[in-house]
Amino acid sequence: MGKVLKYGMVGGGIGAFIGEAHRKAINLDGKASIAAGCFSRSYENTLATGESLGIEKDRLYENYEEMAIKEANREDGIEFVVIVTTNYAHYDACKAFLNAGIPVVCEKPLTVTLKQALELEKLANEKNLQFMVTYVYSGHVTAMNIKEIIAAGEIGEIRTVMGEYPQGWLAFEDVQGNKQGEWRTDPAQSGKTNALGDIGTHIENTVFRMTGLKIKRLLARMDKVVPGRTLDDNSTVMLEYENGSTGVYWASQIAIGHDNGLRIRIYGSKGSISWFQEQPEIFHMAKQDGSLMEIHRGHSTIRQIAAKYTRLPSGHTEGWFEAMGNFYSNYIECLLAQRNDTFTGKMIEYPTLVDGVDGVRFIEACLKSSENGSIWVDF
Numbered sequence: 092m093g094k095v096l097k098y099g100m101v102g103g104g105i106g107a108f109i110g111e112a113h114r115k116a117i118n119l120d121g122k123a124s125i126a127a128g129c130f131s132r133s134y135e136n137t138l139a140t141g142e143s144l145g146i147e148k149d150r151l152y153e154n155y156e157e158m159a160i161k162e163a164n165r166e167d168g169i170e171f172v173v174i175v176t177t178n179y180a181h182y183d184a185c186k187a188f189l190n191a192g193i194p195v196v197c198e199k200p201l202t203v204t205l206k207q208a209l210e211l212e213k214l215a216n217e218k219n220l221q222f223m224v225t226y227v228y229s230g231h232v233t234a235m236n237i238k239e240i241i242a243a244g245e246i247g248e249i250r251t252v253m254g255e256y257p258q259g260w261l262a263f264e265d266v267q268g269n270k271q272g273e274w275r276t277d278p279a280q281s282g283k284t285n286a287l288g289d290i291g292t293h294i295e296n297t298v299f300r301m302t303g304l305k306i307k308r309l310l311a312r313m314d315k316v317v318p319g320r321t322l323d324d325n326s327t328v329m330l331e332y333e334n335g336s337t338g339v340y341w342a343s344q345i346a347i348g349h350d351n352g353l354r355i356r357i358y359g360s361k362g363s364i365s366w367f368q369e370q371p372e373i374f375h376m377a378k379q380d381g382s383l384m385e386i387h388r389g390h391s392t393i394r395q396i397a398a399k400y401t402r403l404p405s406g407h408t409e410g411w412f413e414a415m416g417n418f419y420s421n422y423i424e425c426l427l428a429q430r431n432d433t434f435t436g437k438m439i440e441y442p443t444l445v446d447g448v449d450g451v452r453f454i455e456a457c458l459k460s461s462e463n464g465s466i467w468v469d470f
């Protein structure tokens with residue numbers, strides 16, 4: 092086993108959702124171990140979380156500004172940081188660590204404004220620091236494989252894309268007591284969008300990573316369906332890509348009966364592909380001759396890059412943790428290569444600031460369209 096990197100975390104305290112998931116995903120490969128944290132706005136929670144993770148008290152911080160400075164000045168300081176706070180705090184926290192010279196991993200949406208996202212991109216580039224934005228779904232082996240199939244031209248020129256992400260968990264008026272529901276429906280913590288920013292950006296990013304299609308313009312309708320909502324809970328977007336093909340995305344939290352129903356269907360001139368994130372072990376490909384294939388992870392049909400991330404034989408299911416772990420594995424490999432002067436941009440398989448910035452650009456373009464009566468807006 093090579094060097095184990097030390098990392099820190101901001102957010103992800105006891106009672107939070109995604110921080111613990113990140114820690115588990117990182118642990119899959121044993122390439123990094125947690126050494127510091129500011130896990131919550133409550134110092135008590137940070138202390139309790141830190142204790143449960145076996146972190147020394149002098150590396151548990153009351154705020155992330157202090158953590159960034161102190162960790163940067165330690166000889167055994169953290170070698171990257173993971174930001175898993177609610178959306179409003181991403182920008183300041185990322186900036187603090189980039190300024191301190193520490194590589195960053197941040198949850199999506201990257202920031203609440205495009206201006207902030209572009210600033211982070213500039214800062215990370217100036218400091219030559221690697222930055223991962225955890226759009227996790229394209230880390231599934233089958234999603235990576237679809238990218239390779241499309242790049243090889245197997246379904247021909249892409250003509251149209253259908254992307255949907257239905258959830259039902261916010262279909263009801265009362266979100267009190269549901270921590271994750273409370274902040275997502277509060278503009279002060281979530282930003283100017285809920286469904287579109289929270290899950291619509293996953294559609295935007297998964298389509299981009301599978302197809303490479305760049306959005307040219309879009310038209311959005313962002314509805315607030317549940318009475319009393321100030322942010323969208325059901326959003327529909329029509330898109331035109333730079334190659335002239337089209338797309339339709341639907342992101343909903345009022346779709347009773349659905350959990351995390353991200354489904355992408357891509358139609359080309361020679362065939363089509365359909366992928367469903369709740370069944371990430373398989374995908375379907377149809378060809379012009381009428382044949383319909385169900386392709387399973389773990390078999391020889393899985394191509395080079397995707398196959399590299401296969402951890403288990405076919406039939407022993409891999410899932411969301413592995414998808415996240417795959418990107419961490421690549422991110423850490425790239426950080427180590429940068430230290431050894433063997434790093435090249437071609438090694439990057441994780442979602443970068445390009446993905447992060449485009450996600451926020453997508454949100455702003457949709458808001459502009461929707462707020463102006465659903466007009467077409469250039470991307």
Ligand SMILES: NC(=O)c1ccc[n+]([C@@H]2O[C@H](COP(=O)([O-])OP(=O)(O)OC[C@H]3O[C@@H](n4cnc5c(N)ncnc54)[C@H](O)[C@@H]3O)[C@@H](O)[C@H]2O)c1
Pocket residue numbers: 101102103104105106107108109110129130131132133154155175176177178180198199200225226227270271274289
């Ligand atoms: N990639 C994905 O699939 C995915 C899934 C869920 C959530 N997310 C993203 O992860 C982020 C967190 O979501 P969640 O559901 O875990 O939320 P959560 O409410 O469960 O957890 C947020 C945590 O951040 C902490 N926090 C907030 N402000 C802080 C600050 N200033 N300093 C230190 N800690 C602070 C809170 O105390 C809490 O521990 C969001 O940006 C969300 O969009 C991504």
